[in-house]
Amino acid sequence: MNGxxxxLLLIASNIFMTLAWYGHLKLQQTGTSSNWxxxxxxxxxxxxxxxxxxxxxxxxxxxxxxxxxxxxxxQLKVIQECVSLVVFTIIINMMFTGQGLHWNHYLAFGCLVLAVYLVFIK
Structure with a gap:
């Protein structure tokens, strides 16, 4: 259950992190924070x-x-990095239209999934 x-906490953490790192850019696009x-x-x-x-x-x-x-x-670090990229991809595609994924992005994500597999091998 701890796993x-x-x-779940890593997912929540990465939602906040992505909003902290990139949310101000969306606020700037909408004009909310342009003069901040x-x-x-x-x-x-x-x-x-x-x-x-x-x-x-x-x-x-x-x-x-x-x-x-x-x-x-x-294992914690590799899981966190994968969660971070998945959350980033979802949020950025919701907030910034036109930031589509290409074949090389999918290949990079596949490499990260492979990295998770490799760190769990005993």
Whole structure:
């Protein structure tokens, strides 16, 4: 069950992370933040990133093998990277039209899935 909680928290964490990193660009496109100073954009992103850390830190603590979780540090990191790319792809395709995926993107994602498989081999 810790593995499931870890992955769900990583998904939530990466939603906040993607919004913190790229959401201000969408706000700029819509004109909401066009006149914000850089410090305002950074503060806005930090406010969102706070929630990312509120999910990321517990995910790693719950999922880490030394805390009773099922994953090693390497496994946690590779899972996080894959979750990050999947969440990024979904959010960016929802927020920014015209940012389609091409064959090389699918090939890169396949390589990441292969990386997850490889880190779980004993």
């Amino acid at each position: 499931l909680y870890t992955i 100073p850089l410090f305002g954009v950074i503060a806005f992103s930090w406010a969102i990133a706070f929630f990312e850390y509120c999910c990321q830190v517990p995910a790693n603590r719950i999922g880490f093998i030394d805390n009773g979780g099922p994953f090693t540090l390497v």
